[in-house]
Amino acid sequence: MKFLIVGNGGREHALAWKIAQSPRVESVYVAPGNAGTAIDAINVPIEVTETEKLVKFAKENAIDITVVGPEVPLVAGLVDAMQDEGLKVFGPSKAAAELEGSKVFCKNLLHMADIPTAGYRTFRDAEDAARYIKDRYSEPNDPVHVVVKADGLAAGKGVIVCSTRSEALEAIDRIAHQREFGEAGKELIIEEKLIGQEASVLAITDGETIMTLPAAQDHKPAYDGDTGPNTGGMGAYCPTPIVDEAMMEKIEADVLVPIVHAMKRARRPFKGVLYAGLMLTSAGPKVLEFNVR
Secondary structure (H helix, E strand, C coil), rough: CEEEEEEEEHHHHHHHHHHCCCCCEEEECCCEECHHHHCCCCECCCCCCCHHHHHHCCCCCCCEEEEEEEEHHHCCCHHHHHHCCCCEEEECCHHHHHHHHCHHHHHHHHHHHEEEEEEEECCCHHHHHHHHHHHHHCCCCCCEEEEEEECCCCCCCCCEEEEEEHHHHHHHHHHHHHHHHHHHHCCCEECCCCCCCEEEEEEEEEECCCEECEEEEEEEEECHCCCCEECCCCCCECCCCCCCHHHHHHHHHHHHHHHHHHHCCCCCCCCCCEEEEEEEEEEEEEEEEECCC
16 A cells, blocks of 8 residues: 655654554655655655645555645645545545634534533634723733634644733734734634643544544643743643543543534534543533644
8 A cells, every 4th residue: 555644743754654564555655754754754845735736646656545644734625635536535624624723613613512611702803802801801910811812723822821911912912913823813712711731632533433542641831830832732641640531431422422423513524533632620621622633
C-alpha cells in the first residue's frame, strides 16, 4: 500500500514513522514534510493548502490512503476534494471539520445537544463585546473570570484567559478590532472561566460508533508555572491518572457519544479522530473545545 500524509509537524513525523513499520506498506509520502519525515518517508514539495496539487499527486502516484494531519486543510475541504475523485482519505469532511473551524458553531451545537460546557455569549463586533464586559463589570480592575476566544482557526493562540476587566477589553480589541488573528476574529466568544484540571480525550469514529483512546494531558501556556499565553502546545503526556475508568465512562456517555449523534442529526456526520479538550470541574467534565483530525 502507498500512503500520503499531509502536514509538516511532529505529528506527521510520528504518523509516517509508525505507518512505515507495517509490512503491508510499500511507501509513505509526506507533503510537505520536514527534516524528520525525510528520514522515515519521502517528502513531497506540496503545501497543505494546495488542494489541487495534493489530489493530482495522489492520483498520479496511485496513493491508496491519504491521512490529513493539520486542521487547516480539513477545514478547507481537502477530504471532500479527495473523495470527489474517488480517493480514499482519513479525516472529516469540510462540513464536519467546522466543529473546530468555528468555535461559535461548536458552542451552539454543544448547547443544543445539552453537552456540558461553559456558559457563553457570541459577538460579531468589538463594540458589542466591550459593552457587554463594561455593563457587567464597572471598575477597570474588577476581577473578571472570563475567556475570550476568536471564532476561527488561530493555531491554538486565539484563546485569551482574562482576570480583570482591562484584560478582557484588551483581548476583545486584539481579536475583533486589531484582527491579530485575521479572519478568525470576525466573530468572538466570551465564556465563563472554568476551574479544574484539563484533560484531552481522543476517539476514532466512523460517524456511528466510537473507539476511545487513553486520556492525555496537554499543557498549552508558555513559560514556567503556566504564566504565559496559550500556544499550540508546550508538551503532553499519556495516559493521565486524572481520568480513571469511571471518569472515562462519564466522558463517553456525556460528551463523545452525544456529539457524534448531534453531528449526524445536523447532517454533518463525523468520520476521523474527534479530540475533546475538557476541563474536569467539581461539577464534572465540561467541554472547552473540539479539535478534529
